[in-house]
Amino acid sequence: MDDEKMVRQANQIAQYFSAYPEDRAKEGVRGHIRKFWEPRMRTQLINYAGAGGEGLHPLVLWAATQLQDEAGQPV
Amino acid sequence: MASVNPINYGTPRRESDTQVTLEIDGRSVTVPAGTSVMRAAIESGIDVPKLCASDNVEPFGSCRLCLVEIEGKRGYPASCTTEVAEGMEVRTVSDKLNQLRRGVIELYLSDHPGASKVETGDVGDDELLRLARDLDVREVRYDKEGRNHQDAVIDDSNPYFDFDSSRCIVCSRCVRACDEVQGTFALTVDGRGFASMISAGTDSDDFLNSECVSCGACVQACPTEALVEKNVVEQGMPERSVTTTCAYCGVGCSFNAELKGDEVVRMVPAKEGKANHGHSCVKGRFAWGYTNHPDRITKPMVRDKITDPWREVSWDEAMSFAVERINGIRDKHGSTALGAITSSRCTNEETYLVQKMARAVFGTNNVDTCARVCHSPTGYGLNSTFGTSAGTQDFDSVEKSDVMLVIGANPTDAHPVFASQMKKRLREGARLIVVDPRAIDLVRSPHVAAEHHLQLQPGTNVALVNALAHTVLAEGLENRAFVEQRCDVEEYDAWREFILREENSPEHTAQYTGVPADALREAARLYATGGNAAIYYGLGVTEHSQGSTMVMGMANIAMATGNIGRPGVGVNPLRGQNNVQGSCDMGSFPHELPGYRHISDQGVRDIYEAEWGVKLDDEPGLRIPNMIDAATGGTFKALYVQGEDILQSDPNIKHIAAGLAAMECVIIQDIFLNETASYAHVFLPGSTFLEKDGTFTNAERRINRVRKIRTAPGGYADWEVTQMLAQALGYPMNYGHPSEIMDEIARTTPTFRGVSFDKIDALGSVQWPCNDEHPEGTPVMHVDNFVRGKGKFMLTPFVPTDERANRRFPLLLTTGRILSQYNVGAQTRRTANRLWHAEDWLELHPSDAEVRGIKDGTLVAVASRMGETTLRAKVSERMTPGVVYTTFHFPETAANVITTEYSDWATECPEYKVTAVEVRPCNTLSEWQRRYMDTRDQMQRIEGNQSVRAPDTVAASVEEASDDDWEPAE
């Protein structure tokens, strides 16, 4: 998937969950991506976030860090 | 028409708490109060002659054949219009009655062409002749040369049935069937007395050009073959019948396939069918001719490259070819390079096998289904709020509804039989709110009118549902007791606080939705306070970037007003295809196993690992759009597609084509060389619903049987082909019959635990959940508790789609369906249904048309930022200015060249319903269409064959017809 599409889709998820209080919103975004995104897509997101994550919603950036920790990849 | 099977009880069944006992011909009979004497007699096995009465319409009392004698009553009352009474004593046979009946028959026969057949006994499907035979009326004493209708011309305009008025006895069964059953009111009785005639009520006075929607209810109702199926005229009466299920829409009508040998003569909707109660639409009853179409591919085919012609091969060779490629790809790239797509048109058993193939044989969770592009948000939304992914009611629930809220659905076209049931209830006084950018037929049709039509701008559903909720809460119309008892109150409080914000008020949202605040408030009040209120929705809800949010929004208002958990209420998706519900239930999504259980759940994986004898991947797989992206990215190489045409049905065709072209092994299993097959390497001939055993699950979770009538021309049912491929890949898959697959589903899926073919055969159908708690199934869900325990209110922030109209693309395009055609049209395009709809057209409002110099029939180019296509315009007041509409039934139109890659945030369901476009008159096909025409034949060549398909639609019609002589069909 091209980065632009990935950023848009991840941000859409964040836009939804941002209606919730912060902690729940964070967990919502992380949980959604963990539950529905195939590993290749998560890796792409983690790498993109790691490279600066331009255009990513802050909730997505946070989720990407969590997913990275979980995947045990070097930060 | 009398079906081969069922008894006609003469008048409709009545329900009553009071039972009445009477005596008929000395026999004691007990029936509900309100039942006719005729029905009481027939139910107890005593036949009563009748012509104008039929059990699907109200009695009319015109033919006087059903006369009986009633003790203490003078004269000979008509048993069809006489209600039973306690202690009544009825005689149905006497010399006098016989004499009177024979007189009536004689009079009818004097103006009927078949009298001579009574002698020979060859009475066909004609109840009048049958009665003449049974009552031994051989001679007609009336002057046959007198006034009669015997030189009337046969109206053969309808492609499926004829009307021969010389056989018509003006019993008005057809008129009543059209009014009461179908709700179209197309027929009238013209003239009076002897001159009276049934008429389709148009200037040209033929069926084809009338309001008739060709449902066939009148044909089924006609007792004399005045209305008769052309097939019966040509082939004669069927000899036996097999009950099965329609393979078109999500209503899932039951049919008796009436056969001569193994050939279908006609499909007659089954009275016992719990989804359709003996009714059907034009597709199910008549449009099954595609099953015998010469375009069907009957031999397996392979080719090395997609630019090669297809080579017909044996099944063995096709399997070896596929196995070699799949194994090669797996060795080189791993299991994650493989995937499968299940079909909502195939049976539950077949769908289950395809996902099993992906997970257990390919070793990947890369499996998805076409529900991705239609109802995946229903799954997400209803699961989050109620705890399960399914509509809450059975169809019959609508008979208890006082208010219907129809959102983004067009039932009269897409779910016609349920629409007839809705219309019936609306005629009885239920009230209707329609939310749709377009004035769908339900907004105003004979004897039905929406009280509120909220004609919103595409893409603003969530703003609208929030405003409905806001009104309910702000005006104190919520059902607090229900919420406190049944729902998670903390979540409710958070939702309440959110909804009551000013941004969700009707006054504020009007700027997005275009719906005036007062109209919206009125509608909200009606929904909240009008009695039992039921929501019915379709793809106009789901196919948006906020599809899932909208589904949750509707679930929220249903919970807040207590409209859930009993007949008459609920939240109900109208499913597009026959087995969308089933394909979702069967674990077709890449993140969940059958029964909607997430793949990361070790407990659930344990069940399947034990059953299938393999280790399962615990990560979610790729969804269809992800597979395409991964293919263009080089990590996804092989796809097994059963009964789907993603190249035509999915958005952004160019991207799909690029993805498919990048794959090294595309296996298509289908009945026709569909569009996707242009990019395939292996083609496996599939089977139609007439050629297999199995089950479909309709929109009300009803599991219906599909029964095999004949063997597929390729030799195998689809489940057998999947099994063959699995075996060829070295996996032991050895089912002897689809019932064994259902047994496995039942063993492994709690909501299906009680389901078996035997049970379905015994009960006719069952609605899941069907298990120890509900051994006979569950018509209405969430009765005492939600599946998830407490109902959960979810927040529904309105986020406008990124797809906006602008100066360059000032109009919004939305897409939909039409009655006579079905989805990508592969089936219906290959039937006479083309007569009604031979091409896709673009509907637009007169004001939008005028400023662009567009008239009815003008060829127009529709351009979005994605692409451009050409089709004809139809100017229509149904549209709201600024919004244009098209269907997507014809590949040549390539509507999906213009749709965007935007999708639902939660499920990636594409946003078909909103594309910013510009429209201009033009006189050529778009570049994509031209290229497509040029290459399609090339890509679908079969060695040794000229061409496998006739050139059709736009291309042909552009050449044949000038702009002036084109008229939009209705």
Ligand code: SF4
């Ligand atoms: S086919 Fe259906 S719509 Fe047409 S006249 Fe008969 S009952 Fe009415």
Ligand code: SF4
């Ligand atoms: S298409 Fe739908 S409404 Fe029509 S007969 Fe089939 S299941 Fe019934």
Ligand code: FES
């Ligand atoms: S059947 Fe009763 S009057 Fe015709």
